[in-house]
Amino acid sequence: MVSYRWLLLGCLGALLAPAPAEAGGLMYWRFEQSKQQLTFRTEEGVQPKAQLITNPTRVVIDLPGTKLERPTVNDPVGGAIREVRLGQYDEQTTRIVVELKSGYTIDPEKVQIRGYTPRRWSVTLPEPQKREVSLPSASPSGSSDATANRLPASLQVTQQGLFLNLNGNSPDEVNISRAQGGKRFDVALKGTQLPEDLAGQTFPINRHGVAEIRFLQQDGATAIARLQLTQAADRGAWQASYSEVGGLVLLPPPGGNTGSGASLEAVERSAPGAEPATIQSVQLSGPGDRILIRADGPLGAQSSARDDSGGYTITLPQAQLDASVQGPNLTEDSPIARLQLRQQDSDTVAVRVGPKPGVSIGDIDRPREGTLALKLERTPTRRSIAVPEPERLIQVAEGGSGGNNTQQQRSNSAQSSQANKPKPSEVIEQNVLVMLDPGHGGKDPGGRGIGGLSEIDVVGDIAKHAARKMQQAGISIRLTRDDNYFVSLERRAEMANRQDADLFVSIHANTMAANRPDVNGIEVYHYDSSGTGKWLAKNIHQQILRNIDVTDRGLQTANFYVLRNTAMPAVLVETGFLTGRQDARRLKDPQYRRRMGEAIAQGILQYVQQADF
Template sequence: MSSFLRNRRDTVKHFPHFLLTATSLLLLAAPAHASRLESWRFDTNSNQLEFTTDEDVQPRAQLISDPTRLVIDLPGIVLGRPASTQSYSGAIRSVRLGQFDRGAARLVVELAPGYTIDPNQVRFRGLTARQWTVQLPTPQLLPADAASASPVGGVSGNGNQASSTQIQGVQVTPDGIFVRTNGGSPDLEVRRSSDRSQITVDVQGATLALSATRNLLVNRLGVSRITLSQLQASPPIARLTLNVDRSSPDWQATTSSSGGLVLLPSGNVASGTDSRPSSSPPPLFRPGALATIESVALENNDTQLVIRANQPLKYSTGWDRATGTYRVTVNSAQLAKNVKGPQLEASSPVLKLRLRQETANTAVILVTPASGVLINDTNQPNQQTLALQLQRSRLPIASLPNPSTASIPVPNAPRTDPLPPRSTAPIPDVPRATNGRPVVIIDPGHGGPDPGAIGIGGLQEKGIVLDIGQKVAAMLEQQGIQAIITRPDDRDLDLEPRVQLAERANATVFVSIHANSINLSRQDISGLETYYYQSGLNLARVIHQSVLEGTGIQDRGVRSARFYVLRKTSMPSVLVEVGFVTGRDDAAKLSDANYRSRMATAIARGILRYLGRSS
């Protein structure tokens, strides 16, 4: 993990106050740490938002108009799950949670049309650096001339102009189109162009969710493409545009009794005016046969990842927390023998794609999006095709998405205890060195629920360093050195118990093993870094040189650092960063068990050299 992020329980919290702002900028570039939003809630009675993260965070906030919404960005936070929305009645219409880009999560508090709040009265309070509250003032109605406008003529519907609607997504169903919405039941106006090539559906009082896919390839039911646009902001009107065959029938639009909008070709009216997509579409042919996935390709100018099979597909999607990838699970399916994913270029919206046959009847596609790319809805243009909608972020996180904005000051994150308790496990009794036999502490970083850095293809720091640490300890034991490993398996262990273990054992040296990380957009950065504090300089130099000789890894130098395990141990101590899990070269090597063995041998050889043992 990068030196700034090496345990935010540790060094970051000891930085001078004036450095915290600069540090927060670096946290944006290090989503590989996989800090997460643990919980959030909005209290409608008090107009207060609360959220908690598993690591320190410095929020950023702004108020955006048309419609009015409070946008709160959480740098360094990764959701690992799909976007979600909680709807409310009253002036606060919804709170939305999503992954703005790979470096930040975003909370959006959206107000009902015609309401606003005073940005100067929004109050952030950090109970700790991981637990925040946001107090909103009472929403106020906008002036009448800004909130009202003459209605559009020729509207058919229920006449409920006061209702507000948010369009969240569009999904193609076997017999039509279903539009997912939140809020009221809107008025609809359907028109067909004079050349019969387009059908527009104007949704009165509607806005588009940030996560809604704006451009959807269909190629079904005579519709080639659907686009979403915000026709006007005040009063809000959203438009769906269907590009259709000129010879295709007209379409009609109705509101569903259970929420949402239903679009159907004329003469194809579904029972109950509801056409929600079925989770298990009926097979077209060969009932009972496994579907064979024949191709996975980027299409439509790289805005869709399209999965095609020879049979109807039954699938589920979601974020895989363990790997940080988007997982498409296709049941009753198999991969064709020659199926391959697309050739991924440097500019591709997909960083990595893995196809695997998980069981005899289940195929899995794991998608790692590139930096700044969001995975929105999964559309099913037909029963044999799945299409993942890929959307690039329009603006970097530090930019304002709307010129009509107001910045909201957020106090600096309060300092917290440098060692918040995470583990209550007792420190094991360890024998002290006897008969002059050296004792070496090997300390694999992270573990248990803390994966450490997560890199290319979901490569996790905790597993890499545990494997290397176990091998180093075994090699030292073979050379007559008493090697004690702080974390012999995938368990959670805080920093203080690691230090106490070394002190109780009266250790000769302490060697902590970690893996580095940086933004996944900088895969060109790889290399070895070794850190020391005071008495550990010579140990660091010897181990560092041994690793360079034994592995050929790029040299990024020996450096001094104030990591807790280096400062608090009384013996010479070092922290070895064995490479970048986000680096193209290092990640490929660290994924290889043979290379990890070479790394372990080189570290063990360096320790033996320092102790004056021949190797």
Template sequence: MKLHWLLPGYLGMFLLASPAEAAKLQSWRFDEQQNRLEFRTDEGVQPKAQLITNPTRLVLDLPGTTLGRPMVNQSLSGAIRSVRVGQFDRQTTRIVVELAPGYTLDPAQVKVRGISPTQWTVDLPTPQRVAEASGSAPAPVAQSSSPPPRPSPAPRPAPTGATQLESVQVTPDGFFVRVSGRAPELKVRRSSDRRKVTIDLPDSTVSPQLTQSEMAINRFGVNRLIVTQEKEAARITLEVDRQAPEFRAIASSLGGVVIIPTGNVVVSDRRPSEVNPASALVTPPSTGSTPAAQPKIATIEGVDLRGNQLVIQANEALTYTSGWDRETNAYRIALPSAQLAEDLKGPTLDASSPLLRIRLRQENETTVAILLQPAAGVRIGQLSAAGQRSLSVPLERSQIGVTPPPGGSTVSVPTASTNPNQPLPTAPRGRIVVVIDPGHGGPDPGAVGINGLNEVDIVDPISKEVASLLERQGVQAVLTRRENIDLDLEPRVALAERVNATLFVSIHANSISMSRPDVNGLETYYYASGERLARTIHNVMVQETGARDRGVRQARFYVLRRTSMPAVLIETGFVTGSEDAANLSRPEYRSRLAAAIARGILQYIQQNY
């Protein structure tokens, strides 16, 4: 289908950024003729791109970037309907390019390129009609192999209302109804037998692209959701239990309607796939004067990896909270009123698995926590009920590549020395203070691996030797702890700020399941300003130790986010890895690793101070 762009030329808006430590989005524009998005920041950024469906939209996140103003929505014409720019969370600006219903993109043809660390372009291919929506007739519904639970509804009239209902999605809080056109009026009613809740959108029509008019829910006391076209309104009907709470509908500022059960439930005014993952309990508390019955304790009987989804099964109905644990950088699913079966084992993971690790933990007598660490390029999707007694966690592999800026200064690092016997560089004159942070300590031994090898016994001697080597070369080295004592994260950051540190280096050892001795190697993490430092140290470690290279990554660890100076977190190897554990248990290897870390720090100082 040939597309006609009705508004040629550049569409854009220049944004004023408020003062902050993070990078600021200074400007952006979308060229309709070339299908190209361009944006600039005042500091180097590393965009993260993903393609989301229903409706199709390209989501571009700029970590460590602020917008400094309310969300901006630029309406377009043709297959690309709008470009939105907003603040997703405190440290992330999000750009969303949304397509019109019935169109999609080939993710392999989306090109994100860095002209420089502060200037990026995103080239989109020509949007194509989805196969089901070709032609002028409404898209046919895919036939199911099993008979439908009820007769199919009568064909919907062609959309003529001022508002179109385009999709309905289940969220951790309730339901999100995607609409186009003007904000709809809302009428909510409950039947006298309390078994049905109807939400009418007057002067609205159901979009022909809405192919799923019925949904099995089994959450919030809702058994089924049905979308129908009435004479002068689009209608959503919830078939509910008599004991289900009341529901209310709220017009959202994001182009839709939020339907939520009333009660002690957190409401999020975001689209389901854009929710900042810190969700409320999906089952609201009972209402009324009669005391609520104590919930049954569900036994988690299975946690299985089935292709691109993780399925959690129990013998009773499940409720959950979920979101990213910002301290461990793992995705945490908490299941209250639950316990682990005695013989429960998690799924077996290999090099091709979408998860790097999974931890099943009984946090107390009635709470189970499941911690997930996705593999590189894997996104954890929105949890959903796979049945009343099971949950499904989508694991979506990204298909969009990001091309870094050519020769950008934020990723340019010096070539590391391959001779560990070469004298260490000396620091330039002037006050250089480096805080060395040995991870964990005291009652927290950190990771425990092969033959009882624990993290603290590795990072303590390495950290002390790094500090000693730096001192000899004229750098003032400050250890966050010299003894094996308990120390929270906040005091570590506070010490670095108090001594006005030049750099912050946190040293750790990694772990995974004991059944994965094949996973070995070095990892180095940064958050915002520490990328060059991370790459410099990492390159030296890899070349001087011969360890496997697992790369440099960006992460939201507390000590990286809260420090104002360049900061990195080093994972010196896996205590559960057959190669790494053997090396890390040897004092001579730990000394070689300490010398490599010190050399990388000194090289960075020579290059930048």
């Protein structure tokens, strides 16, 4: 499956005139499922930023200085890829999101991002992998299962907060700041070196409202150790201080440890002294954001500290397990990896929950009599993806978009930029494939004109001259047909899409009623919603009129099959009227057909230089 879009920009002038310093547009994007590859082009040069975010797993590509000139796009894909989304992240940034289906993940270090030029990029994903998780259902026996990874010796989670053993290395300064709307707290320890088992590492916490903690070491004239605490929601300001015992103490905000801390606020039983309640089921809510404990009578709850294996135990006094108690049917999408029930003594039940990485245990409440609800909070984790510099610097072609001359990559100076402008007849270091489409053929003879002039013969000759001209300039050419045989419209579009052509140009000759020899002239068509198609059509139209004395019937839009079903800028050229008195005489002339083919080629070359392939 191929998802593709050419995006209509505000006006053609934005493409052909020197661009202002404000954000440029996203011109085109496409996702090919068979290649697991996203490609896109922008109006202005861009240096993307990329990251892998979990819950759900998705690759996020931000394009600074780029605007999406249309509403948010949501395109389903298939296989392990759920969908591709495009939206305006902020006023100056377009965001592209490739979201995986639940249960799949990828290695961010294997994501390959390539910048062919500052305007043309591809993002190739590795093969998505199915996550392997242990998913036992709840059982009264509560037998032990695989334990979570233990924290390093230098990091301890206590009932009061977090403790970082710095081996007596007292920081010169301790600064703490909020980020991401209070969902992250950054702690900077000036003059401090992190222990070896912490530097560059990220550890899941799932306590005190903290999903994970990341450690970064910044070396320089003054060493700075940095800690990043990621939490599901803003619970208030953390406190950080150096302790005399040789480490850093991190304390959550007042009341903050009720989220996933050592002890939840107890929920008192509404009917103390009554017979023990019988627990009938422990289930996940529909959205998966709560654990629901249901009984035949009033329930109360207490909590205990998280154990070394990452489990979190809730104690239910004056409760018993029903002999046929039902537990949740855990799947790869569930926020918890395990849930176990145990009759701790004759009137006490223990519920042990094992949250998955990135999931925090939240508050507990009683939504109704006989039901307790334990909140689960998903916190996304983020890993940066390396984005290299583009391989080829932009050269600004005459009549092109001009770009932002403040970018050093585009021009070392205004003078050298002017000196190095390629002429419209030259293409330097281009890697472009153009699909030329001589119309009709075989059982589809096309139009007939004055003196039996055949459209098949005319357009085939024009296409060959256009191909020869572009090949001399270094452009790769494919023809949908190279002789007089039939090719369906569907096949023509399919050929262009399958060969990943950069441009598609269909060549035709027009006809009118036999009693209208006065109708002559060229027409150049593009698809209505394609801004880049219009840009290509304008260049071809301009070069034909510049090189040939011919009647102009103008640029026009059309819903032709080959224009709306090709994944690249597409144009259809009507090179004249076979039934026109002037045009028929000219189109019969081999030298005229050569000039027409070369003029079409010249327009394509001019577009290629301006678009900066």
